[in-house]
Amino acid sequence: MNNKISLTVNGIKHTLEPIPGETLSTLLRNRLRLTGTKIGCDEAECAACTVLIDGEPVVSCIYPAERADGKTIVTIEGLAQRVHEEMKLHPLQEAFIEHGAVQCGFCIPGQIMTAYALLNHNPNATKDEIRFALKDTLCRCAGYPSIENAILAAAQALRTGEPVQKPNIPDSIHTHKSMVWIKSSALPFTQMTLFSMVCCMPKFAAR
Ligand code: FES
Ligand code: FES
Numbered sequence: 047m048n049n050k051i052s053l054t055v056n057g058i059k060h061t062l063e064p065i066p067g068e069t070l071s072t073l074l075r076n077r078l079r080l081t082g083t084k085i086g087c088d089e090a091e092c093a094a095c096t097v098l099i100d101g102e103p104v105v106s107c108i109y110p111a112e113r114a115d116g117k118t119i120v121t122i123e124g125l126a127q128r129v130h131e132e133m134k135l136h137p138l139q140e141a142f143i144e145h146g147a148v149q150c151g152f153c154i155p156g157q158i159m160t161a162y163a164l165l166n167h168n169p170n171a172t173k174d175e176i177r178f179a180l181k182d183t184l185c186r187c188a189g190y191p192s193i194e195n196a197i198l199a200a201a202q203a204l205r206t207g208e209p210v211q212k213p214n215i216p217d218s219i220h221t222h223k224s225m226v227w228i229k230s231s232a233l234p235f236t237q238m239t240l241f242s243m244v245c246c247m248p249k250f251a252a253r
Contacts, residue, residue: 053114055080056124064112071095071106073114074121082122082155086184093183096156097121103163122155125162138162140210141200142193149187156183161197169205173198 052061055078062077071088074080074097086094088107095107098120125136138158141147148154157180164171164179171179176197177190185193195213203210 051112051115053117053119055119056121068111069107070097070099070104070109070111070114070119073111074106074119080121080123084152084155086152091184092153092156093160094153094156096159096183098159098163101163101166103160120159120162122158125158136162136200137203137210138165138197138200141196141203144210144212145192145196145199146213147189147192147196149185149189153183153185153187157185157193161200165197165201165204169201171197171201 049064050061051064051073052059054060055074060078062073065073071083071085074083075085083097083106084094085107086092088095090105090108093105095105096103097106098104099109099114099117101118125139126133135143136158138161142154142158147157160180160183161176164176168175173194176194180190180193199211199213202208
C-alpha cells in the first residue's frame with residue numbers, strides 16, 4: 047500500500063506524508079505555503095477555497111488531501127507563470143485589477159480560479175454564463191458587476207491576444223473635484239471594510 051501522497055501543484059511534484067483528516071486547502075496553505083487559497087466558511091458554502099483539480103474547479107476545504115494523490119492541482123499562485131516564461135500576471139488577474147473587481151480580496155482567488163476553469167471550457171462565455179458559473183462563489187463585498195466585467199475583459203484578451211481592455215472612464219472624472227472626495231474618503235472606507243470583516247466574520251480575522 048502506498049503510504050505517501052504524490053501530487054503536482056502548479057507544475058511542481060510533491061510527495062508528502064498523509065495526515066489523517068487533512069483537507070487539501072490545509073495541505074496547500076500549511077505545508078506548501080500556498081496561502082493564496084483562502085478559507086472562508088470551511089464547509090463548502092462560499093467557494094473562496096476553489097482550486098483546479100485535473101482542470102475542474104473544486105472547493106478544497108472539504109476535499110480530503112489523500113484523495114489528491116496522483117492529481118494535478120492549480121492554485122491562484124500558478125496562474126501568473128502560465129502566460130509567459132517570465133512572471134507576469136494572467137489576464138484574469140490583470141483584468142480584476144483594472145476593473146476594480148478586488149475589494150477586500152478574500153473571495154478573489156476563488157472567483158478567479160472559477161473563471162479560469164470557465165474560460166478554459168468556454169472562451170466565449172457570455173455575461174449570463176459567467177453569472178451562472180460564479181453563482182456559488184460568494185463575494186460579501188458584493189463586487190459582482192466589476193467581477194463580471196473583468197472576466198469579460200479577460201476573455202476578450204485571451205481570445206485576441208490583445209492587452210486587457212481598461213474600463214471606459216471619462217477623462218473628466220480624473221480632474222473632477224469628486225475624485226478629491228473619493229481619494230480623501232478611501233482610508234475611512236478601507237478601515238470600515240476591515241472593521242466589518244473582523245467583527246462579522248471572525249474566521250477571516252484568524253486567516
Ligand atoms: S472555505 Fe471552502 S467553500 Fe468556503
Ligand atoms: S472582494 Fe469579495 S469578499 Fe471582499
